[in-house]
Amino acid sequence: xxxxxxxxxxxKIIFDLIDxxxxxxKAYAILFNVQKKGIKAPLQVYRALDKLVEIGKIHKIESRNxxxxxxxxxxxxxxxxxxxxxxxxxxxxxxxxxxxSKYLSNFSxxxxxxxxxxxxxxxxxxxxxxxx
Amino acid sequence: xxxxxxxxxxxKIIFDLIDxxxxxxKAYAILFNVQKKGIKAPLQVYRALDKLVEIGKIHKIESRNxxxxxxxxxxxxxxxxxxxxxxxxxxxxxxxxxxxSKYLSNFSxxxxxxxxxxxxxxxxxxxxxxxx
DNA sequence: TAACAGTATGTAATAATATAACATTTATAA
DNA sequence: TTATAAATGTTATATTATTACATACTGTTA
Ligand SMILES: [Zn+2]
Ligand SMILES: [Zn+2]
Ligand SMILES: [Zn+2]
Ligand SMILES: [Zn+2]
Numbered sequence: 001x002x003x004x005x006x007x008x009x010x011x012k013i014i015f016d017l018i019d020x021x022x023x024x025x026k027a028y029a030i031l032f033n034v035q036k037k038g039i040k041a042p043l044q045v046y047r048a049l050d051k052l053v054e055i056g057k058i059h060k061i062e063s064r065n066x067x068x069x070x071x072x073x074x075x076x077x078x079x080x081x082x083x084x085x086x087x088x089x090x091x092x093x094x095x096x097x098x099x100x101s102k103y104l105s106n107f108s109x110x111x112x113x114x115x116x117x118x119x120x121x122x123x124x125x126x127x128x129x130x131x132x
Numbered sequence: 133x134x135x136x137x138x139x140x141x142x143x144k145i146i147f148d149l150i151d152x153x154x155x156x157x158k159a160y161a162i163l164f165n166v167q168k169k170g171i172k173a174p175l176q177v178y179r180a181l182d183k184l185v186e187i188g189k190i191h192k193i194e195s196r197n198x199x200x201x202x203x204x205x206x207x208x209x210x211x212x213x214x215x216x217x218x219x220x221x222x223x224x225x226x227x228x229x230x231x232x233s234k235y236l237s238n239f240s241x242x243x244x245x246x247x248x249x250x251x252x253x254x255x256x257x258x259x260x261x262x263x264x
Numbered sequence: 265t266a267a268c269a270g271t272a273t274g275t276a277a278t279a280a281t282a283t284a285a286c287a288t289t290t291a292t293a294a
Numbered sequence: 295t296t297a298t299a300a301a302t303g304t305t306a307t308a309t310t311a312t313t314a315c316a317t318a319c320t321g322t323t324a
Contacts, residue, residue: 008272008319029308041275046311051272062252065281065310085246087233097241104252109229112259114214119195119234120252129245139303140291159281171302173304178282197281197310 007057010101013037016067018058023123024066053078061085061092063121072096080105082120088129095122139189145169146180147189147201148220156224185210193217193224195253212237214252220261225253259262 014032018025025033031045039045049067052058056078058067063085068114069080071094082095082104104118139147145166149202150157157165163177171177181199184190190199190211194215202210203226214227214236 010273021149035215041313042272043313045277047272062253066236084241084243084247087249088244093243095241095243102238103235105256107218107232109227111216111227112262113218113256114262115216115254115256117219117255118251118252119255121194121246122239122245123249123251124245130244132139142302174282175284176302177302179301216270 003034007052008048009040010044011048013039014045014059015052018052018067020064021069023090024061024064024068026066028065059083059094061121062119063093063123064090066092068092068094072095079117081118083122085121085123086126086129087123088125088132091126095120102122139181139184142171143180143183146173146177147184150184150190150199153201154162155222156196156200158192158198162199186236191215191226194251195255196224198224200224200226202226203252205257205263211249213250215254216255217255218258218261219255220264221246222259223258 005078010068014030016056017033026120027042027049028047031039031042034045047096049058049099051065053060056070058069059078060067061083070082080101082097082100084095085092100120105121107118146162149165159174159177159181162181163171163174170213181190181192185192185199188202190201191210191213193215194201197243200215212233214229214232215224216227217224232252234250239247239250
């Protein structure tokens with residue numbers, strides 16, 4: 001059962017922008033885009049991003065410092081994320097593969113760590129770029 | 133068969149520092165530490181870091197913007213990395229688990245992507261922090 | 265309603281991370 | 295030795311993210 005979060009004004013503006021974007025967006029690109037809507041300072045953007053990440057509406061692509069809307073409604077609130085990144089055209093998408101997520105969510109080793117979250121980034125070439 | 137890379141002067145200074153460190157090091161912490169050895173500018177540090185990452189002597193912990201020496205001699209030259217991160221004490225270590233690396237290296241889906249590299253970060257609580 | 269707690273906002277300043285551009289030097293190999 | 299690649303030095307600047315502080319909104323409960 002997923003809690004419904006009513007997004008605040010800034011959160012909604014920023015989520016809508018990211019959600020409509022074809023690619024992951026960087027914080028300052030977001031800032032530039034929402035200035036006409038009255039969001040003027042980096043901190044306003046970062047605060048909204050933090051919250052949106054926290055509630056799983058968006059994810060951060062760590063290797064790119066960019067943010068993407070969650071493409072996976074059943075995604076476990078940002079606790080289990082996997083992405084596919086084309087190193088040639090920078091096309092990025094969220095991987096939704098139940099075997100993979102089960103495997104990783106159940107992963108444990110003999111280190112004594114109790115894992116509660118993971119983030120995985122795969123890199124390679126997409127269909128298009130492969131055939132060039 | 134692993135190619136032997138003869139590290140240059142700056143690369144060696146910086147690798148030795150990271151290798152001796154108990155924790156992952158951030159670029160400007162590295163800079164501060166090597167200034168007495170004549171490395172004065174950020175770019176000198178970043179260039180050495182880039183090379184060391186490229187040849188697999190160190191890895192970047194993306195979620196922390198920090199660098200750690202490879203703890204896994206058989207690590208496939210930074211093509212397949214996994215880390216364990218305690219969110220309480222920030223203890224970080226490289227996971228060396230052949231089943232995991234096999235599973236991920238062989239991962240493929242029906243997206244048409246050809247994967248050649250991955251980076252995985254697990255988050256949780258270490259033994260010590262769990263029992264607090 | 266009033267008081268409170270929690271969340272969100274606005275604004276300015278600054279910190280932390282990373283790269284561009286250009287000149288020079290050193291190592292490697294044909 | 296000549297050419298090429300790799301590494302270095304230096305200055306400036308771009309990009310990403312946070313601190314600090316004041317104010318306002320939202321929902322809950324006395
Ligand atoms: Zn998701
Ligand atoms: Zn591509
Ligand atoms: Zn390694
Ligand atoms: Zn710990």
